[in-house]
Amino acid sequence: MDTKLIAKNPTARHNYEILDTYEAGIVLSGTEIKSVRQGKVNLKDSYASLSNGECYVYNLHISPYEHGNIYNKDPLRPKKLLLHKKEIQKLYGLLKQKGYTLVPISMYFKGSFVKIELGIGRGKKLYDKREDLKKKDANKQIAKNLREKNLY
DSSP states (O other): EEEEEEEOOTTHHHHEEEEEEEEEEEEOOOHHHHHHHHHOOOOOOOOOOEEEEEEEEEEEEEEEEEEOOOOOOTTTTOEEEEHHHHHHHHHHHHHHHEEEEEEEEEEEETTTTEEEEEEEEOOOOHHHHHHHHHHHHHHHHHHHHHHHHHOO
């Protein structure tokens, strides 16, 4: 199926070491989906949690639709995620362990459906973040040197 990226969480891979990823559907109302199609979504401070055997995403900001009236929903309301029961049970077992968090990584269209990529993450320490930045800079420098060599 064709996938089209709507939004990415820029801090997810920076702040967390992502161990495993899951794909989940999301329950949205009519005006929310219109706003999503316009790309008015912010995943930056969002997180997911399990409660009563269901998965919800919190602080996922979907801006109100301009042409919507009384049907617009609260932009920060908790949104239900659609996962299989076995996946929820597996996530529940993983999240019981100390230090694991469920973080939305990206939101995209898969065909005509909106999907969210969830990641099981463990928080990084400050020195881990610095190491990642050093590696990233070194790889950029190597790529730049290779490009310059290939020009001549």
